[in-house]
Amino acid sequence: MIYLPLLISITEVIIVTVPVLLTVAFVTVAERKTMASMQRRLGPNIVGYYGLMQAFADALKLLLKEYVSPTQANLVLFFLGPVITLIFSLLGFSVIPYGPGLAIWDFDLGILYMLAVSSLSTYGILLAGWSANSKYAFLGSLRSTAQLISYELILSSAILLVVLLSGSLSLTVNTEAQKAIWYIVPLLPIFIIFFIGSIAETNRAPFDLAEAAVIFVFFFLAEYASIVLICILTSILFLAGYLLNFTFIVSFIKETEPYLYAILVDSKHETILSDPIIEGMVYGLTLGLKTCIMIFVFIWARASFPRIRYDQLMSFCWTILLPLVIAFIILLPCVLFSFEIISSNIHLL
Incomplete structure (x- = not known):
């Protein structure tokens, strides 16, 4: 039981750190695709669907490069x-x-x-x-x-x-x-x-x-x-x-998309955000x-x-x-x- 708070803390750190590192990986792909679009190029499109695995290919390349100092x-x-x-x-x-x-x-x-x-x-x-x-x-x-x-x-x-x-x-x-x-x-x-x-x-x-x-x-x-x-x-x-102003969004959906509003709001007028x-x-x-x-x-x-x-x-x-x-x-x-x-x-x- 003494180690339970420590285990919880480590779990919380992992839950935040792993998505952050994955986000960093995919931001590099997003940057290359966005800049390619702005410069009328294709960008990464071979490794994985739509080039989404390019970040992992780059990471593997960097890990296998010869060490020089x-x-x-x-x-x-x-x-x-x-x-x-x-x-x-x-x-x-x-x-x-x-x-x-x-x-x-x-x-x-x-x-x-x-x-x-x-x-x-x-x-x-x-x-x-x-x-x-x-x-x-x-x-x-x-x-x-x-x-x-x-x-x-x-x-x-x-x-x-x-x-x-x-x-x-x-x-x-x-x-x-x-x-x-x-x-x-x-x-x-x-x-x-x-x-x-x-x-x-x-x-x-x-x-x-x-x-x-x-x-x-x-x-x-x-x-x-x-x-x-x-x-x-x-x-x-x-x-x-x-x-986010959820009240404004729900009101806007009510006026524009009544079917979607019926899904979001139940009979007690409580949204799914409850x-x-x-x-x-x-x-x-x-x-x-x-x-x-x-x-x-x-x-x-x-x-x-x-x-x-x-x-x-x-x-x-x-x-x-x-x-x-x-x-x-x-x-x-x-x-x-x-x-x-x-x-x-x-x-x-």
Whole structure:
């Protein structure tokens, strides 16, 4: 009986981690198919139905490739760096609420935890560049680290504005606070800034300097895991996460599809969503759909913009995005105070 809580915890972690890794695999296929469609190509279509097994073929190829490492490299740190990046990319999923009460760890400081985990993953890139014992790899890792640290400031500042509206650092509270209106509506400029910072933070084109510096399979996996995580976080902070206006949807179905409405609603006027299992599935599908839309936009951005120079990247962060975020940090509290709608939690602070 002593080991029962430990067994339950391990089971919960496996239930979340395995679908995440499968999602990462299929996001790579989705990206290749989407970019192929945008560029009038076919993309993967041989391995498996519609090319769906291409991700597993790529994984097998990477596992069977010959091991190559610099002769003077610190082998322990050389392999530890990419592993650190991947581990911290996966740790962020532990506080994601997939529904009301559906999280491995419903942490009150979940947003702070996410920022801390994303900051620690930067050390993996720095370690990999330094341990190669090559000045070119080290310079590349320094540039990538500077990029990540710079854009973390943009992300944390944008998240601060969301916290000012919800009054909490809990991801669940931020989701439930958007029942009246999604935060993307009043904070549309902040959403755009947050999205740009997310692309840079996940090393995506046109900000993929880390991939241009060092190429490891763990960095490849960590990149796509970070994409899924940051898209889920964007959905929670700005698109109400797992929330959906079911009353409006049922009313719309009642007016347009009466036969489908008869299936959804029984004689007691209770929808099938009254079943807790179906309700949990709908919450998960809602969050998944919003996340898929954000992942598509990430792929769309990669297919549309070329990689920019390092000086342009840093200049855009410090001279354009940062002043805009600081201006909103000053403006938003003034607006909230003028209309007396500052959260009670912030009043207590």
